[in-house]
Every structure is written in structure tokens, then in C-alpha cells.
Amino acid sequence: MNPIAAILLDEGSLPNTTLIKALHSHPLIEKGIIVQKPEADTPEGDFVLLKTPYPLGGAAVLTALEKARPCPFILFIPSPRGVGITAAGIDRLLQKVRAGTAGLYYADYYEDTPDPAQIRMLIDYQAGSIRDDFSFGPLLICQRTVIDTALGTYGRLGESRWAGFYELRLKVSRCAPVVRIPEPLALVRSDERKIASAAQFDYVDPARLQYQQEMEAVASEHLRSIGAYVEPVCRPLPQDSAACPVEASVVIPVRNREKTVADAIKSALSQKTAFPFNVIVVQNHSTDRTGEKIREVATGDSRVVTIVPARTDRGIGGCWNEAVMSPHCGRYVCQLDSDDLYADEDTLSTMVEMLCEGCYGMVVGTYRVVNFSLQEIPPGLVEHREWTEENGRNNLLRVHGIGAPRAFPACVLRQFPFPDVSYGEDYAAALRISREYRVGRIFKPVYLCRRWEGNSDANLSREQENRYARYKDSLRTREILERIESSSGEGTA
Numbered sequence: 001m002n003p004i005a006a007i008l009l010d011e012g013s014l015p016n017t018t019l020i021k022a023l024h025s026h027p028l029i030e031k032g033i034i035v036q037k038p039e040a041d042t043p044e045g046d047f048v049l050l051k052t053p054y055p056l057g058g059a060a061v062l063t064a065l066e067k068a069r070p071c072p073f074i075l076f077i078p079s080p081r082g083v084g085i086t087a088a089g090i091d092r093l094l095q096k097v098r099a100g101t102a103g104l105y106y107a108d109y110y111e112d113t114p115d116p117a118q119i120r121m122l123i124d125y126q127a128g129s130i131r132d133d134f135s136f137g138p139l140l141i142c143q144r145t146v147i148d149t150a151l152g153t154y155g156r157l158g159e160s161r162w163a164g165f166y167e168l169r170l171k172v173s174r175c176a177p178v179v180r181i182p183e184p185l186a187l188v189r190s191d192e193r194k195i196a197s198a199a200q201f202d203y204v205d206p207a208r209l210q211y212q213q214e215m216e217a218v219a220s221e222h223l224r225s226i227g228a229y230v231e232p233v234c235r236p237l238p239q240d241s242a243a244c245p246v247e248a249s250v251v252i253p254v255r256n257r258e259k260t261v262a263d264a265i266k267s268a269l270s271q272k273t274a275f276p277f278n279v280i281v282v283q284n285h286s287t288d289r290t291g292e293k294i295r296e297v298a299t300g301d302s303r304v305v306t307i308v309p310a311r312t313d314r315g316i317g318g319c320w321n322e323a324v325m326s327p328h329c330g331r332y333v334c335q336l337d338s339d340d341l342y343a344d345e346d347t348l349s350t351m352v353e354m355l356c357e358g359c360y361g362m363v364v365g366t367y368r369v370v371n372f373s374l375q376e377i378p379p380g381l382v383e384h385r386e387w388t389e390e391n392g393r394n395n396l397l398r399v400h401g402i403g404a405p406r407a408f409p410a411c412v413l414r415q416f417p418f419p420d421v422s423y424g425e426d427y428a429a430a431l432r433i434s435r436e437y438r439v440g441r442i443f444k445p446v447y448l449c450r451r452w453e454g455n456s457d458a459n460l461s462r463e464q465e466n467r468y469a470r471y472k473d474s475l476r477t478r479e480i481l482e483r484i485e486s487s488s489g490e491g492t493a
Helices: 017-025 058-067 089-099 144-154 164-175 206-226 261-269 290-298 316-325 347-357 410-415 425-436 462-488
Strands: 004-010 029-036 048-051 073-077 083-085 104-111 140-143 178-188 248-254 277-283 304-307 332-335 360-370 376-382 406-409 438-450
Touching: 004 017, 004 058, 017 029, 017 083, 029 058, 048 058, 058 164, 073 089, 073 144, 089 104, 089 140, 089 178, 104 164, 140 144, 144 164, 164 178, 164 206, 206 462, 248 261, 248 316, 248 347, 261 277, 261 290, 277 290, 277 316, 290 304, 316 410, 316 425, 332 347, 332 410, 347 360, 347 406, 347 438, 360 425, 406 410, 406 425, 425 438, 425 462
Parallel strands: 004 029, 004 073, 029 048, 104 178, 248 277, 248 332, 277 304, 360 438
Antiparallel strands: 073 140, 083 178, 104 140, 332 406, 360 376, 360 406
């Protein structure tokens, strides 16, 4: 008997006939199982065919695993559209899984052509890589015994429509490591892959609510199983009796934004409030005309406070810390990025009033994505209604962010300063604060997120995408480990 059973979980309508033929003729493949929707075209060949409305659901994955017996190794292809296999791909996967002790192996791949310049390098899996859109590439291989152990220890897969494979890989990850093979072992046509920048907002798309609820339930069960789940009980806020120069501060960190910084400052100054506020602009050693633009807007308005850090290596998080720790900082602080605008003159009042009324460690609003001319562009209104009072602080470990704008009691940010980086600093703060304190949500648009070619996350290279994804996963890893430690009583939060 050949050692491998291949399972193709195909949600497309047209089967990948080239891939199916390659698998059918491969000397290491004993059998193949294709799970596809009822309306999909039936592929040629003698593969086992399972028709179901939900190829990625729990029942479909379990049925496919049963059909794969008695093969000792399972090759998963969760999205076979556009996938090809290199000459030595399956041989190398089998070699690795036979020689190693990991529960699941995945590998880099080529995009479009087997050229060294076209290698799509993935990132290594961490304990915090629990998001359901973690990229494993097109091929994953696992020992049958590890799957059986995971399901025997943590229970069968639930009755899901989309979360079956996600649940399986999380259960497997509890039993054994998940390991990347840093070699290109497959080929994928780039036009068959969802562009990452479009996919990152899937979790806030109202049309995908049921899908996201399934994923959230699976992720929460995983956190419970490993001891990292946080119950919906929040600590009271620390008392802040210190004198403050103003009630609130709008904080604008900026470096080299000569085209947008004046608009941001004017937007902040236009706010109508019943309390005194200032605008703290942290001018991070810009090399363009940003400093000049700030001076032009600030002239004659004492509410604008400009801080230039003593150090020249501050990230956005470090600039935030400079503002919060300064004697100019108000009792509350509200975010405004140097690219963006408040939606109207009431945004600051809305954010601060909610902070004052509730015992919140942070308050998060709703934003609208617009272009440089302030015309709405996809994804449009981003409400983050995936957040719930009961489980938001756990689901935050699964998703990419918490939303904008963000406002905080200054004393909370002094307790939990931002990491001194320029990407993910806000996500890090949200994870840490939400573990301890209640988070308030405002589900009306109060902020305009302006997307243009000058954004720091525009037109990212593959290397930058990987670096950012790796960093956010590291934040999740640290948060998970600290939650486990805290819940076990072996350490402090």
C-alpha cells in the first residue's frame, strides 16, 4: 500500500484536473478524496468523491478522514484551485513527516513559475498563530496517528459549515508542533489567490457574520482548552486623581506627512467640546516639510503642542508614549493618525463622554475608509461588530485589529505603554488592555481612514507582509502565554 491519502477540500465549481491527474499518477499516493459542492463539475478519475454544500465543514472533514483510512499519512490541499506540485514536492513532504515529530508540516511555494525569484516564503507557526487566515500555503501533511490522538483527546469536530479544517489544525497543534518546511514544494497561480489586502477585512464583513461566528467559537474553545480564555469579568479602573492641564488630548504622531498633517491638525482643532482639550503633535524628526506645515497650522493656537523626541529612532508607539508621559497630556487621550480625519466636529466629545460614563480601559469607534479625496472606497464602513461584550477580548486574538479611533484614560496607557514600533503597536495595546479592562464600542462612523499611496502599509513587499504578520503573531503568542500564566496562578498579569 502507498503511504499517502490526499484530501482536496474544494469550494470552487471547476476542479483542478491537472492537479488531480498528477496526484492520481503519483507513486506515493494510495487514494484521493475530493470534497466539493454539489453543483461542482465532477472530475475524471477514480478518486473518492464527496458532495456537500460545505466542503470545509466539520462533518465533511471527518468523513474525508474516514475515507482516507488506512493510509498512515494525510496530505491536505484545502484550496486546490490553481495548485501544482513540484517534481519532488510530495516526496519531500513525506520525508519530513516521517523523520520529524511535528503534528503538521507545511511548505513554501512558487508563484506562477518554478523560478527562485518567485518563491513565496511563508512564516513560521507560533502559539499565537491561531487566526483562521494564517497562510500555510497549498499543501499540508500530517501523520494519521497525530490526528487520531488530537480527536481522541480533544473531541470530534463540531457541526460546523466552514470551520472544520480550522478546528482540526488547532486540535492537532495542541498535541504536537506545527512546522514550516522552508522549501518551495508546490506552485500556485497568483490569480487564484485572494490578495491579502482585500482579505484582511473579511472578519468585519456583515455578509460573513455566520462564518466568523463559527471561527470565533472554534478559537474560543481552543483558548479554553489551553488555559488562555479570559472570562467576561473586568477589573475596575485605577483611580486617577492627578492634576491635568486639560481634560483630553488628541495625539498625532507624525513623520514625513507634509501632504496630510495639516488636515489632521485642523480636523482636531475643529472639535466642539464642553471641556478643554489640546492637540499633541509628536513630530518624529521629519525630513520633508512636515515641520513647516505643523508650524503654519499651529501659529496663534495655543492648543497645539509640538513635541520633538530627544531620540531619533522612535516608532509610532514610542511617539505615543512621549505624548502620554508629557506634562501636556490630558486625563484622556484620543488617537488621530496623521493621514486621517475625524468624521465631524463631535468625534472627540463622543469618545471622551463614553470614557467618562463607563469604567472603560479604552473606547473604540467606527471608521469609514476613503481615498485622498474623501470618497468612500472598499471596504467602506468598518464597524467591528464582531466585537461582543462577552467574548471580544478572546476573539481579538483571532482577528487583525480592534478598529479606530481609539481613546484611553491616560493612566491606563501609563500602566501599559505602547511597544516602540510602527506597526501593530495599537493591536498590542488593545490586547493587553482588554485582558484587564472593559472596552467600549461606538457603532457609528466618527472617523475617516484615508487610504493613499503614502500610507505606511501601502504596497507592502512580501518581506514586509511577512514581517508584520510575524510580529502580530508574536504579540498573540505573548498574550496567550501571559494569560495562561495568569490563569494558572503562577504569576501576575
